[in-house]
Amino acid sequence: MTTIQSADGVAPIHPAADDPDALLAVNDLKVHFPIRRGIFFKRQVGAVKAVDGVSFSVRPGETLGLVGESGCGKTTTGRAITRLIDPTSGSIRFEGQEVARLGRSQMRPLRRQMQMIFQDPYSSLNPRHPIGTIVGAPFRIQGVEPEGGVKKAVQTLLERVGLNPEHYNRYPHEFSGGQRQRIGLARALALQPKLIVCDEPVSALDVSVQAQVVNLMEDLQDEFHLAYVFVAHDLSVVRHIADRVAVMYLGHVMELTDRDVLYTEPMHPYTHALMSAVPVPDPAKENRRERILLKGDLPSPINPPSGCVFHTRCAKYREVLSDAEKERCRGEVPVLETKRPGHFVACHYPEARQDIALAEDAGVEGETVA
């Protein structure tokens, strides 16, 4: 693995974060939440290692999908990027500028460039404000006077996201879930940011409405040249929208590569398990395909397993590896390294499997192990 010293000479830059064209480069990001005990002297007795050394980069106009089970740290990563949560260590570079340690007021001008959309369209909009005020808030907070006035700008935005601009004075409860998510999108777009962090933006929506919002997000991306960090647990939605995907498990990136490569030839045993668990809407294929069942639950991020964090649930560790190899999985933390050009995997014994992902129809007929 090539390590390059970062400009300030402190931490080596991970190859996954080393991209000169990157809009956003996250290097060895850690977010630990302290656990304190005691009444007067709050001693720190441990930490929830929600994000534990994550590196990736996002180019302008690109969509990076962050997928994983609940508790894997994908939401925390998204929130650390927008600085809703303070990172414990690591660097977050936005357009070359280090933002990980900026203060509140120093962050404010940057918020024009990076915005966020939340999962729950019911709690992310203030019920006491009409949507005109909600969508216009970024202008007021940032002190931006758009051409033709705030009201006109807001109505243009509402129209752009497929809402009736005459609904300017309506309140959030008068809208359905899909429409509320559109309001959230309009608010995020108001200042024409370069990056939007989307935290499960379509998970709460019904399939037919979900497709409408996904299409809208893609149109807006093309129109405004937006980059998305798309946090989601639904692998099929991520496959549709993302250009590159990072698979996370217990605070670590397990695999990071182009969408097509990940969905046709995943290499990490966790990615295999995750993909084989997605039910496909085709009864015959469902009956035929192999499912890798993960045993047990996600380990606690307070006390993660030694070595590879996934070894406690890994099917390959359990069934294939020899004792000497198991020793290595338990003792040595696998680094996220380049296994093929642009394909990062954190596993001691990765294996490209084409039979897992049913990305192509041929995947079922020609069941071959690469």
Place this chain on the structure above:
Amino acid sequence: MSVTEAPDRTPSPSTHTAFLEVHDLSVHFPTEDGLVKAVDGISFAVERGETLGIVGESGSGKSVTSQAIMGLHKGSRARVSGQILFEGRDLVRIREEEMRLLRGKQIAMIFQDPLSALHPYYTVGNQIVEAYRVHNDVSKQAAKKRTIEMLDRVGIPNPDSRFSDYPHQFSGGMRQRAMIAMALVCDPHLLIADEPTTALDVTVQAQILELMKDLQREFDSAIILITHDLGVVAETCDNVVVMYGGQCVEYGGVDDIFYKPEMPYTWGLLTSMPRMDRTRTERLNPISGQPPSLINVPSGCVFNPRCAYREHVPGDACVTDHPDLLEVVPQHAVRCHIDPDVRRRIWSEQIRPSL
């Protein structure tokens, strides 16, 4: 198994009665804004050992249907009409006390959110013991033994020590397993699972669905699985009811629904979801518009404001006439005005290639 036409108010005295038969069930809620027709004339049947899937979007009436079978609308203002024949008894008409004897014993339910369905103040073990002792005259010791057996059966590690844990000490997947243990502790013949895996991760969902299939085989129970996820339906169900706006718009075996669907709404569901098993498409094909209001249900076909295939129906029958749920082939019924031959042609020429 039979599907009767919606206007058929008196079910024909068929020679064979299924294990559970629902005939023309309606659940209406009077509200200040008007009458909410949450479920409007739905009919289906389930046999033992079989899984029936009910799919639809939020507000399509799938959960209300299951609550009606459980008798959870008794004592509320809801107006329930029609018939729910369970082992020959009509659950719509029996009294609450009789229902209580069936509920938990013969018919059990698994809810979507196990954290709010389990009581936070009692240990998981005691809640299951209570469910068991209500219906079985056994000692506390025997009930505890049975509970630990069930916890073990659903795959909770160390069931002895987990017995005295509280729900918040369980993870999401384990809570759902505990709920399944509670539902199955009295060996119910009918299990209603209302979005049992929606709140869970895919890996845990795969475990839970596998568990439900194993248990069904073991106890020969009938399962009604309510979900919005067509992938889950394809994996687990034998027959499928597609609901929209409180009505059944298509009914059929799982192969018919996935390989020969005829209702434009079912097509819309299939085309709008991104799929892992097909080549990636540039655009998704959403159904335009929003689900209908259940107070002002659209006249004619309930799906007509969002339907993209109305041009295939001469005149404006879609807006004026309410289509009947008609069997196209045995065990496959569709509620649509489009001519069956035209529907099949649209499916094979336009929809299927685009999936």
